[in-house]
Each structure stands twice: as structure tokens, then as C-alpha cells.
Amino acid sequence: MRISVLSLHTSPAAQPGQGDAGGMNVYVDQSVRALAAAGHVVDVFTADPGVIEGLGGRERLGESVDTLQVSENVRLHQLPIDAASKDELADALDELALLLLAQPAFTSADLIWAHYWISAEAALRAQELSAQELRAQEISPQAVDAAGSSERPRIVVSMHTIGAVKNRDSETSHERPQRLQAEERIASAVDLIVANTPAERRDLIHELGADAGVVVVARPGVDHELFSPGDRVEARGELGLDPNEFIVLYVGRMQFIKGTDIVVDAISGLRENNPHLASQTRGILLGAVSGQAAPAGSSPYLRDLASAITAEPSIEVRRPVPAHELVTYYRAADILLAPSRSESFGLVAAEASGPGLPPIATAVGGMPDKVEHRHSGVLIADHNPRHWAMALERMLLDDDLRRELSIHAADRSARFDWAATVAMVLGDLGVPDLALAATMVPADELDLTTGLVGRRC
Structure with a gap:
């Protein structure tokens, strides 16, 4: 299967712990590795400026897209866009959608896995623009609907953070209204939403109004070969x-x-x-x-x-x-x-x-x-x-x-395994080659009111 992974505001090649790079970068990197190990062909798209520079192994595709061949089954594409910050990128969603539609690796994908709301919104707008183009060609509405239902790649989204939840938990109103509105729209429009934990699943349903039937819990993994005990x-x-x-x-x-x-x-x-x-x-x-x-x-x-x-x-x-x-x-x-x-x-x-x-x-x-x-x-x-x-x-x-x-x-x-993470996601979509690999033991939920220091958040 051909999978397009969107990590537009930050690249999996970026160093976590600074700028906009954190746990999500690790998630994208490790889940892509797991997808490729299972035999899928993965194209990762980012608009994070300068990340590919100096990495070597680049080729130029299309007008100005830099592509890094990461491995046999993985390529990293950097979209050319003049945005110096996450907020500026969020203000250029239509441009991002057009850039994605210009990439054959994106338009030929069987599945789109978007990370964070900016990527998910860009993917949805790309689909809308594609449908508008079909209508502009005077194709019948029935044909447009048929094409949309039979050929449209499914969109999976991992939010990683939810604006309304960040405001709630931090007792602030720092998140932009644009994000809050977009996340509610995303929750109602995509084919599958990946929650990291049962707690996030509840937030997706209660805060964003997501249909419980399209939210799957797939806990992120740990690279146990690396993160192991030592002297x-x-x-x-x-x-x-x-x-x-x-x-x-x-x-x-x-x-x-x-x-x-x-x-x-x-x-x-x-x-x-x-x-x-x-x-x-x-x-x-x-x-x-x-x-x-x-x-x-x-x-x-x-x-x-x-x-x-x-x-x-x-x-x-x-x-x-x-x-x-x-x-x-x-x-x-x-x-x-x-x-x-x-x-x-x-x-x-x-x-x-x-x-x-x-x-x-x-x-x-x-x-x-x-x-x-x-x-x-x-x-x-x-x-x-x-x-x-x-x-x-x-x-x-x-x-x-x-x-x-x-x-x-x-x-x-040891309970957390990246192969099980992607298996849970693709298994929920009915992809047979990974569905049987979802063997991660569910972590028990704890009663946060019992035995903790201080007051409950």
C-alpha cells in the first residue's frame, strides 16, 4: 500500500526538544519505520524549512520539491512554502493543499495519515480542491460522487494535542480560534482519528464531537533496542x-x-x-x-x-x-x-x-x-x-x-511497541497484513482521585 504521511509544521528529521519538535517528531519517525518494515511504501511530506538541507541523498522533483530517499520504502519531501513559523503555515493552508496536489506521490496514495491539525486541514482542503476540479470539468455530480467514494484515499489523523484540551488543562485561552474551529471540522470529516490513550479518546469525543466509531486507541511505542537499561x-x-x-x-x-x-x-x-x-x-x-x-x-x-x-x-x-x-x-x-x-x-x-x-x-x-x-x-x-x-x-x-x-x-x-501502534491503526481500517500484529497489552486506566499528592487537576 502507498501511504502519504503529512507532518507539515515539523519534520521527523528535526531534533526533538527545541523549536516545534517534540514527541510528535519521534512518533512520525518511528511509525513510518514500522510501516516501511511491514512492506508499505511511505512518502512523508513536510513544510519545515531547512530540515532536509545538508542531509544528502536529495533529488529535485517537480518545480522545487526537495526529496530525500530515506530508505528503500521511505521518501521525505520538503514542500516549498514561504512560512517561517507554525502560525504562518496555518495561514497558508490553501497553498499547502495546492502544493500537495502537485505531488504525484500524494495524489496516488491509498491512504493519508496526517499528524496535527495543520496537516489534517491541508489534506481535507486538497480533497475539496480535487473535487472542485472534477466539477469544473463538467463531470456529472453522480460521477464526482462515485469518484470520491471509490478513489478518494482515506484520511487518518493523529491530533497529538487538542487546542481545546490545552486551554482547559492549562486554564488559559492561548490557542487560536482558527485551530479550535478547524479541529472540530476535522473530527467530523476524516475517516479515522487515532487517540494515544483512552483519555484522549474521551477528549476527542466530548471536546470535538467526534463520532466514537471513528476513534481508535493506538498507544505510541518505544524503541526498546535503544531505550534499554545500562550501567x-x-x-x-x-x-x-x-x-x-x-x-x-x-x-x-x-x-x-x-x-x-x-x-x-x-x-x-x-x-x-x-x-x-x-x-x-x-x-x-x-x-x-x-x-x-x-x-x-x-x-x-x-x-x-x-x-x-x-x-x-x-x-x-x-x-x-x-x-x-x-x-x-x-x-x-x-x-x-x-x-x-x-x-x-x-x-x-x-x-x-x-x-x-x-x-x-x-x-x-x-x-x-x-x-x-x-x-x-x-x-x-x-x-x-x-x-x-x-x-x-x-x-x-x-x-x-x-x-x-x-x-x-x-x-x-515494555508494553509500548511501534509495530503494534501502526497495526492497531491499519487493522481498524481493515488492512490485513498488519491487523494480526496488534498485540500490545492495554494499559490499565487509573483512578486519578486515589492516593495522589495534592489536589486533582
């Missing part, structure tokens, strides 16, 4: 870290929605509660500013965050690293902090658990799907820095607890 002392030696200090790790973009400020406040709170323990603890923020960011001083959040980091002597910021280096940080650390204010899945927590790094995470969205409270990690129901500092102190002081959580975290991570 902690050796990992710390590679990273230049003291073998005798505690390492508290944060991985991801620095932004309000990811709760980077909570990490800094928790470590500062640890210093107030237990100065001796804080003196033995190093906090590492592995990430960079989110979005097409202006200098930190021009953003109140980033300005305050930078001041807080500067004021806390035990915190250092390191650049985002590729996955083969990231696993070394997971092996070296004692605790992962994942204080997201909204999270559809929480891929970092799942990957970190593979090497046995136990997380302290917010009990929000899909996070309880990966973190079993007091079994494979700790869930906190709010963002009160005092609660985070207390949980951090308790875990650092209890070696037996960390050891037990580490063992169960690795077991929990």
Missing part, C-alpha cells in the same frame, strides 16, 4: 557527571505547557526543605526554547524562567541531543521530572522508563497510561511546587523505593 556509572562517565551525586532530569522544550518552571521551582523547593540533600543534587534541563522563539527577554515566561534558573545553583541547561545520546542521560539519572500541564501521551516518560528511570509526572491526560502511581513512578495531581519538592525529596531519600520503581518502570515501558 549508570559508565553513563555518568560519558556525560562528565559526578558518580556520587543525585541527577534529576527534565527532557523537552522549555515552555509553559510542559511545566519547565515547575521543575525549577521543585529543585529550589528542595533546597529550602533539605539544603544538605540539595547540595548533593544536580538538575539537568535537557532542552531548548519552544517555537520560533524570540530572545528569552522578550517573553515574560521565558524571562522569569531564565531568572529562576540563574538563581538556582544546582540547575544546568544542556542542549537537546539525538536519541542515541538521550538514552545515556536516562541511564545516568535518578529521577525524571515530567510536570506537563497538558499531555496527550507523554512519550518522554515512556522512553525514560525503558532504561528504568522512574518519573515523577503530572496526573494529566495520557500520563497515567505510562506511570502507575507508586508502582512505576509517582503521579502528582496539581502543579503546586511544594508538592513537587516534597515528592522529589521523598524519592531521593528512599533508595529502595527508587530501585523498586525502576524495575517496574522498565516493565511498564
Whole structure:
């Protein structure tokens, strides 16, 4: 089967942890690999500028489309569009649709898998423009309908985040009305919506009005060959870290929605509660500013965050690293902090658990799907820095607890498999070659009101 994967606002070749690149980039990369391994031919389309440059192996298709032959069954296409940010790309959806329609690899696809609302909206507009062209050729309405039903590729969409949910969970109204309206339209128009967890499925149905019959739960996977346990002392030696200090790790973009400020406040709170323990603890923020960011001083959040980091002597910021280096940080650390204010899945927590790094995470969205409270990690129901500092102190002081959580975290991570992810999606569409491969064990849903620190979000 020929599959067109749309990841228009950010490329799977981009480095996660900075700009607009995060867990979704990993998702697209790994799911495409799984599709190709199953024998499907995959064309990935992005409008992320400059990502293909310098990668080599390019060819020029059409007017100015750069294409990278990633593997025998995978090609990455960069669409030429003058948009420097995600918002600018969202304002150029009709142009994106026309660019897609000009690509034979897109128009000949049997299936379109769109990631994020911008990609899904562009795919829907491309289909509308194609239907309008048939009508303009004075083809009968019956023939247009027949062509649409028999030849139109089905559209699958993974939202990854939902604007209304981000506003709800963060108690803000930061998401653009354009996005909120588009996501409701997408939910009613596409053939299948992929939810990362049962919690996201409920949000798609209740917040966007999606038909329950077109929403399938397919949990993202983990590359277990890479994210596996390793020697902690050796990992710390590679990273230049003291073998005798505690390492508290944060991985991801620095932004309000990811709760980077909570990490800094928790470590500062640890210093107030237990100065001796804080003196033995190093906090590492592995990430960079989110979005097409202006200098930190021009953003109140980033300005305050930078001041807080500067004021806390035990915190250092390191650049985002590729996955083969990231696993070394997971092996070296004692605790992962994942204080997201909204999270559809929480891929970092799942990957970190593979090497046995136990997380302290917010009990929000899909996070309880990966973190079993007091079994494979700790869930906190709010963002009160005092609660985070207390949980951090308790875990650092209890070696037996960390050891037990580490063992169960690795077991929990083993449940998530990329082959099973794509099998669940294609199996729901009736694609026979992968339908039988959906063997991932469903993660139990947790009662978020039971035994958590603080108040429920």
C-alpha cells in the first residue's frame, strides 16, 4: 500500500526538544519505520524549512520539491512554502493543499495519515480542491460522487494535542480560534482519528464531537533496542557527571505547557526543605526554547524562567541531543521530572522508563497510561511546587523505593511497541497484513482521585 504521511509544521528529521519538535517528531519517525518494515511504501511530506538541507541523498522533483530517499520504502519531501513559523503555515493552508496536489506521490496514495491539525486541514482542503476540479470539468455530480467514494484515499489523523484540551488543562485561552474551529471540522470529516490513550479518546469525543466509531486507541511505542537499561556509572562517565551525586532530569522544550518552571521551582523547593540533600543534587534541563522563539527577554515566561534558573545553583541547561545520546542521560539519572500541564501521551516518560528511570509526572491526560502511581513512578495531581519538592525529596531519600520503581518502570515501558501502534491503526481500517500484529497489552486506566499528592487537576 502507498501511504502519504503529512507532518507539515515539523519534520521527523528535526531534533526533538527545541523549536516545534517534540514527541510528535519521534512518533512520525518511528511509525513510518514500522510501516516501511511491514512492506508499505511511505512518502512523508513536510513544510519545515531547512530540515532536509545538508542531509544528502536529495533529488529535485517537480518545480522545487526537495526529496530525500530515506530508505528503500521511505521518501521525505520538503514542500516549498514561504512560512517561517507554525502560525504562518496555518495561514497558508490553501497553498499547502495546492502544493500537495502537485505531488504525484500524494495524489496516488491509498491512504493519508496526517499528524496535527495543520496537516489534517491541508489534506481535507486538497480533497475539496480535487473535487472542485472534477466539477469544473463538467463531470456529472453522480460521477464526482462515485469518484470520491471509490478513489478518494482515506484520511487518518493523529491530533497529538487538542487546542481545546490545552486551554482547559492549562486554564488559559492561548490557542487560536482558527485551530479550535478547524479541529472540530476535522473530527467530523476524516475517516479515522487515532487517540494515544483512552483519555484522549474521551477528549476527542466530548471536546470535538467526534463520532466514537471513528476513534481508535493506538498507544505510541518505544524503541526498546535503544531505550534499554545500562550501567549508570559508565553513563555518568560519558556525560562528565559526578558518580556520587543525585541527577534529576527534565527532557523537552522549555515552555509553559510542559511545566519547565515547575521543575525549577521543585529543585529550589528542595533546597529550602533539605539544603544538605540539595547540595548533593544536580538538575539537568535537557532542552531548548519552544517555537520560533524570540530572545528569552522578550517573553515574560521565558524571562522569569531564565531568572529562576540563574538563581538556582544546582540547575544546568544542556542542549537537546539525538536519541542515541538521550538514552545515556536516562541511564545516568535518578529521577525524571515530567510536570506537563497538558499531555496527550507523554512519550518522554515512556522512553525514560525503558532504561528504568522512574518519573515523577503530572496526573494529566495520557500520563497515567505510562506511570502507575507508586508502582512505576509517582503521579502528582496539581502543579503546586511544594508538592513537587516534597515528592522529589521523598524519592531521593528512599533508595529502595527508587530501585523498586525502576524495575517496574522498565516493565511498564515494555508494553509500548511501534509495530503494534501502526497495526492497531491499519487493522481498524481493515488492512490485513498488519491487523494480526496488534498485540500490545492495554494499559490499565487509573483512578486519578486515589492516593495522589495534592489536589486533582
